Amino acid sequence: SFLAAPSKVLFAVALDENSAVSPNERSSSIVGNQWDILDFGDIEKKLAENLNDEDIERVLQCIDAVNKVKRLKLANCVNITGAGLEPLRGSLIIEQIDLGLVGAHQSPKLYPEPSISCNHVLPILDTIIATEGCALRHLQFPLVWLQEPSTDSEFHQFLQRYNQMWANRGTISCLECNKGLPVGSGSRNEWIGTDTHGPEYGQQYNTCYGCFKHYCYDCKMNFCSTCQMDYCDDCTKMSDCQVCGDSHCNDCCEHECHECNAKICSECVKEQYECYGCVEGQVCHICGDCDRVFCSECCNFEPGMISCEECTNNSCDDCRLRRFLQGEQDCAECNKRIAPLIVRESIVSRSLKEEVESLKAEVKELKRENKELRSRNWN
Numbered sequence: 259s260f261l262a263a264p265s266k267v268l269f270a271v272a273l274d275e276n277s278a279v280s281p282n283e284r285s286s287s288i289v290g291n292q293w294d295i296l297d298f299g300d301i302e303k304k305l306a307e308n309l310n311d312e313d314i315e316r317v318l319q320c321i322d323a324v325n326k327v328k329r330l331k332l333a334n335c336v337n338i339t340g341a342g343l344e345p346l347r348g349s350l351i352i353e354q355i356d357l358g359l360v361g362a363h364q365s366p367k368l369y370p371e372p373s374i375s376c377n378h379v380l381p382i383l384d385t386i387i388a389t390e391g392c393a394l395r396h397l398q399f400p401l402v403w404l405q406e407p408s409t410d411s412e413f414h415q416f417l418q419r420y421n422q423m424w425a426n427r428g429t430i431s432c433l434e435c436n437k438g439l440p441v442g443s444g445s446r447n448e449w450i451g452t453d454t455h456g457p458e459y460g461q462q463y464n465t466c467y468g469c470f471k472h473y474c475y476d477c478k479m480n481f482c483s484t485c486q487m488d489y490c491d492d493c494t495k496m497s498d499c500q501v502c503g504d505s506h507c508n509d510c511c512e513h514e515c516h517e518c519n520a521k522i523c524s525e526c527v528k529e530q531y532e533c534y535g536c537v538e539g540q541v542c543h544i545c546g547d548c549d550r551v552f553c554s555e556c557c558n559f560e561p562g563m564i565s566c567e568e569c570t571n572n573s574c575d576d577c578r579l580r581r582f583l584q585g586e587q588d589c590a591e592c593n594k595r596i597a598p599l600i601v602r603e604s605i606v607s608r609s610l611k612e613e614v615e616s617l618k619a620e621v622k623e624l625k626r627e628n629k630e631l632r633s634r635n636w637n
């Protein structure tokens with residue numbers, strides 16, 4: 259199907275706008291029942307950003323999330339308070355709730371700060387972790403909840419209850435070396451950081467975000483300082499940023515020096531707008547459409563040229579070309595700029611057409627030969 263899973267359900271929910279809140283036959287038949295993973299990162303960012311709690315609540319009800327969804331990722335749902343998570347109360351099946359509100363391999367920093375609130379969310383999470391046989395393996399919290407830690411807060415109390423839930427599960431060991439877990443970097447041996455002075459407050463330890471397997475940090479587990487997640491070696495490849503020296507998922511550390519190919523994390527590039535090591539002081543540019551960072555030297559973009567002075571568009575040329583091909587770009591200046599790309603594109607599509615034609619001819623010829631051979635065999 260061409261619609262991403264959450265789009266399908268949003269579409270169904272929209273159709274049901276005027277009917278009762280409970281799932282009805284029409285929507286159930288549209289959305290089907292493949293709901294292990296409900297990831298709002300699969301839908302258009304703009305759409306997710308505009309969803310409110312009522313929307314989320316209707317979606318969760320419509321798909322019977324409490325009995326179906328194992329992984330819930332609220333990527334880009336920055337407009338919610340969390341009240342819409344109500345239908346998840348007491349879920350025995352949910353394994354992961356990612357309240358980080360950003361997509362995979364994105365920095366958790368959000369501006370403006372999202373309004374998701376402990377008051378709405380924690381009582382719901384409590385019904386999940388208090389249920390016997392609860393399947394929860396991984397919790398990711400929004401960064402705003404972690405920034406001013408206080409032992410008096412409701413959130414802090416919740417972290418302790420969550421740690422208790424893990425403690426009740428008995429001994430868990432590193433799948434590689436068998437060392438008893440958890441071993442965070444502090445001395446507290448807890449599954450989620452509660453040291454209000456530590457940098458890892460509210461972060462879950464020793465649990466891969468991708469596969470939920472448990473490893474120690476000496477074996478297969480890595481912490482990425484951009485997306486601030488633990489990943490095991492099997493789920494994501496890591497590199498060290500040559501500026502800050504921290505370890506990052508390759509998808510998070512996507513900028514590469516054109517001279518030495520050293521990886522630079524997006525954090526270091528974005529904050530300082532510089533390429534380090536080789537291109538001192540050169541400004542890099544970020545495409546307004548695709549978020550790629552372009553070096554003035556490693557790509558063909560002249561400094562200051564990624565944005566158009568005519569229409570103030572700051573897309574990269576690939577994005578300009580895409581928009582042109584979709585008939586969405588009216589600016590003559592932008593079109594002039596990507597003229598060589600347009601020409602190349604039309605040559606490519608023409609030569610593809612020619613190739614298809616010659617293949618067709620070839621097939622025809624083969625069929626004819628085949629027929630001829632067969633008729634010869636008959637005689």
Ligand SMILES: [Zn+2]
Pocket residue numbers: 432433434435436437473474475476477478
């Ligand atoms: Zn280990």
Ligand SMILES: [Zn+2]
Pocket residue numbers: 466467468469470471489490491492493494
């Ligand atoms: Zn993993």
Ligand SMILES: [Zn+2]
Pocket residue numbers: 363364482483484485486487506507509510
């Ligand atoms: Zn990462």
Ligand SMILES: [Zn+2]
Pocket residue numbers: 499500501502503504522523524525526
């Ligand atoms: Zn860095």
Ligand SMILES: [Zn+2]
Pocket residue numbers: 515516517518519520534535536537
């Ligand atoms: Zn370099």
Ligand SMILES: [Zn+2]
Pocket residue numbers: 545546547548549550573574575576577578
């Ligand atoms: Zn772009």
Ligand SMILES: [Zn+2]
Pocket residue numbers: 532533537541542552553554555556
């Ligand atoms: Zn650069």
Ligand SMILES: [Zn+2]
Pocket residue numbers: 566567568569570571589590591592593
């Ligand atoms: Zn323009």
